[in-house]
Amino acid sequence: xxxxxxxxxxxxxxxxxxxxxxxxxxxxxxxxxxxxxxxxxxxxxxxxxxxxxxxxxxxxxxxxxxxxxxxxxxxxxxxxxxxxxxxxxxxxxxxxxxxxxxxxxxxxxxxxxxxxxxxxxxxxxxxxxxxxxxxxxxxxxxxxxxxxxxxxxxxxxxxxxxxxxxxxxxxxxxxxxxxxxxxxxxxxxxxxxxxxxxxxxxxxxxxxxxxxxxxxxxxxxxxxxxxxxxxxxxxxxxxxxxxxxxxxxxxx
Amino acid sequence: xxxxxxxxxxxxxxxxxxxxxxxxxxxxxxxxxxxxxxxxxxxxxxxxxxxxxxxxxxxxxxxxxxxxxxxxxxxxxxxxxxxxxxxxxxxxxxxxxxxxxxxxxxxxxxxxxxxxxxxxxxxxxxxxxxxxxxxxxxxxxxxxxxxxxxxxxxxxxxxxxxxxxxxxxxxxxxxxxxxxxxxxxxxxxxxxxxxxxxxxxxxxxxxxxxxxxxxxxxxxxxxxxxxxxxxxxxxxxxxxxxxxxxxxxxxxxxxxxxxxxxxxxxxxxxxxxxxxxxxxxxxxxxxxxxxxxxxxxxxxxxxxxxxxxxxxxxxxxxxxxxxxxxxxxxxxxxxxxxxxxxxxxxxxxxxxxxxxxxxxxxxxxxxxxxxxxxxxxxxxxxxxxxxxxxxxxxxxxxxxxxxxxxxxxxxxxxxxxxxxxx
Numbered sequence: 001x002x003x004x005x006x007x008x009x010x011x012x013x014x015x016x017x018x019x020x021x022x023x024x025x026x027x028x029x030x031x032x033x034x035x036x037x038x039x040x041x042x043x044x045x046x047x048x049x050x051x052x053x054x055x056x057x058x059x060x061x062x063x064x065x066x067x068x069x070x071x072x073x074x075x076x077x078x079x080x081x082x083x084x085x086x087x088x089x090x091x092x093x094x095x096x097x098x099x100x101x102x103x104x105x106x107x108x109x110x111x112x113x114x115x116x117x118x119x120x121x122x123x124x125x126x127x128x129x130x131x132x133x134x135x136x137x138x139x140x141x142x143x144x145x146x147x148x149x150x151x152x153x154x155x156x157x158x159x160x161x162x163x164x165x166x167x168x169x170x171x172x173x174x175x176x177x178x179x180x181x182x183x184x185x186x187x188x189x190x191x192x193x194x195x196x197x198x199x200x201x202x203x204x205x206x207x208x209x210x211x212x213x214x215x216x217x218x219x220x221x222x223x224x225x226x227x228x229x230x231x232x233x234x235x236x237x238x239x240x241x242x243x244x245x246x247x248x249x250x251x252x
Numbered sequence: 253x254x255x256x257x258x259x260x261x262x263x264x265x266x267x268x269x270x271x272x273x274x275x276x277x278x279x280x281x282x283x284x285x286x287x288x289x290x291x292x293x294x295x296x297x298x299x300x301x302x303x304x305x306x307x308x309x310x311x312x313x314x315x316x317x318x319x320x321x322x323x324x325x326x327x328x329x330x331x332x333x334x335x336x337x338x339x340x341x342x343x344x345x346x347x348x349x350x351x352x353x354x355x356x357x358x359x360x361x362x363x364x365x366x367x368x369x370x371x372x373x374x375x376x377x378x379x380x381x382x383x384x385x386x387x388x389x390x391x392x393x394x395x396x397x398x399x400x401x402x403x404x405x406x407x408x409x410x411x412x413x414x415x416x417x418x419x420x421x422x423x424x425x426x427x428x429x430x431x432x433x434x435x436x437x438x439x440x441x442x443x444x445x446x447x448x449x450x451x452x453x454x455x456x457x458x459x460x461x462x463x464x465x466x467x468x469x470x471x472x473x474x475x476x477x478x479x480x481x482x483x484x485x486x487x488x489x490x491x492x493x494x495x496x497x498x499x500x501x502x503x504x505x506x507x508x509x510x511x512x513x514x515x516x517x518x519x520x521x522x523x524x525x526x527x528x529x530x531x532x533x534x535x536x537x538x539x540x541x542x543x544x545x546x547x548x549x550x551x552x553x554x555x556x557x558x559x560x561x562x563x564x565x566x567x568x569x570x571x572x573x574x575x576x577x578x579x580x581x582x583x584x585x586x587x588x589x590x591x592x593x594x595x596x597x598x599x600x601x602x603x604x605x606x607x608x609x610x611x612x613x614x615x616x617x618x619x620x621x622x623x624x625x626x627x628x629x630x631x632x633x634x635x636x637x638x639x640x641x642x643x644x645x646x647x648x649x650x651x652x653x654x655x656x657x658x659x660x661x662x663x664x665x666x667x668x669x670x671x672x673x674x
Binding site: 158 | 624629633636649
């Protein structure tokens with residue numbers, strides 16, 4: 001589904017990613033861990049198409065196509081869903097109006113008939129159960145005045161309503177208390193399927209207790225320096241990143 | 253001096269034989285003693301009115317407008333009274349006045365014939381002898397609306413005032429509107445200014461609203477004058493205790509537009525809301541000057557003015573709130589927010605608070621920025637195309653002003669007009 005080869009990315013002249021390689025297939029969950037500043041969020045932002053990130057070398061192939069050539073909106077329409085670390089507040093745009101506009105923009109792209117307001121409301125209400133939000137939530141402006149937990153639940157709600165093939169969760173667990181974490185991760189688990197895949201960027205092992213990954217990668221100094229299964233995350237939780245840094249230093 | 257002479261000669265050429273003869277004469281005498289403001293005046297620092305006062309104008313030209321055109325200018329579904337003015341001249345055929353023994357809904361000329369003395373008094377009392385555009389308005393007064401609602405009357409349907417300007421000529425038109433709302437009464441007034449040909453006419457309008465105790469007034473104004481036209485409006489609101497006045501004002505047209513709004517809160521427990529929206533393109537200049545005078549305790553005033561400016565358009569917001577010593581427990585909030593879509597567009601914003609009471613809650617603020625890039629990215633990352641994302645954000649921005657229009661059909665129609673203006 002996704003192949004990242006030798007990816008080099010600079011932000012304002014500073015090279016953040018330095019030859020990152022990653023391959024993700026349908027049905028897989030990949031966790032990306034690593035110390036602060038290792039490039040985790042940069043990877044997520046490049047996948048979403050955020051400007052100010054300059055790809056200086058390498059390629060990203062998504063479903064056989066050059067992802068870097070695709071517009072931000074087309075990436076979404078082609079099934080990449082980015083759950084943001086800091087979802088943006090949009091005053092004056094109600095959740096339901098936002099979801100309606102996004103859903104119909106996606107449907108139009110796929111040459112499907114637009115859905116009526118009633119059909120959309122029905123769909124959204126059904127998906128809203130997944131993250132335990134009510135109609136009042138849908139009337140509020142997008143993320144405006146939402147608590148940290150509500151913002152993250154909102155990301156998962158959008159993921160459920162709009163659908164996706166590859167979900168990129170950028171520190172979705174940061175700042176969540178245990179109840180919010182449970183709701184968010186249960187929502188995610190229900191959306192897991194054989195035809196989709198997840199990239200879970202996280203600082204903490206705690207999320208991976210709930211969303212069990214197939215692969216764990218350690219990102220350090222802009223490249224993946226170690227990969228393993230879920231046990232690698234447990235080891236990092238116990239030992240920290242010092243030994244990774246030592247190994248990386250010895251290898252170079 | 254030369255420019256003033258032109259307006260005086262217009263006065264001399266007008267037939268001044270009606271009941272207002274003496275008042276007009278006084279007004280033109282006062283006019284000749286006052287001076288037009290220049291940019292050296294603090295209140296006119298950002299707005300140069302020379303293009304307006306240096307032109308030569310003609311007076312009155314009738315023009316026919318079809319019923320369909322007028323119907324298209326009615327906002328919302330259920331109009332009650334409709335007063336139509338074409339180039340400042342009242343058009344009885346296109347108007348629709350619901351007969352009522354108690355409520356007066358009329359043009360000023362008609363009201364003068366029927367209620368002579370009362371109307372004359374109002375005209376005299378609403379002429380501000382220190383304001384040159386007010387005395388000019390009275391001196392050259394042609395017509396306007398006269399609405400008087402007695403005590404304890406709820407006027408259910410909005411009263412529409414449709415002003416159409418359509419002329420080859422550069423004409424000047426001075427309209428005086430008087431709205432007098434009695435105790436415990438309620439009224440909803442919708443003014444619209446539309447145009448046919450794109451000529452450089454000048455509408456100098458004054459509106460005085462008297463809101464008696466416990467009366468409630470909603471006043472919506474949609475200004476879509478020609479892009480070459482000038483409009484100077486002076487809106488004076490006098491409120492008695494327990495009353496509410498809400499103005500929602502939308503400026504889309506005009507080359508130079510100046511709105512002076514003065515709200516006089518004369519007693520306690522009054523609520524005054526001023527909301528404004530302005531969209532400027534090309535070289536338009538839209539200037540909103542508001543002054544809210546809190547004299548007594550327990551009153552609230554809310555002001556929100558939002559503008560989107562493109563090309564070389566300029567916006568001005570100058571909002572002054574005065575809280576006098578007796579006006580304890582005042583809540584006064586003021587905000588001016590602007591989005592600039594072009595590097596050449598600009599805004600001068602000056603929120604001012606003058607507070608002489610010590611137990612008050614007041615705030616003011618102004619922002620000038622671009623469309624939120626973070627929000628744009630977020631919308632596009634959900635599959636919404638760039639154009640549609642832009643439109644959604646603009647709609648959200650303007651929606652925060654239009655949401656104060658209570659009636660759904662009226663608000664939706666305004667929203668549609670504003671959105672199609674982009």
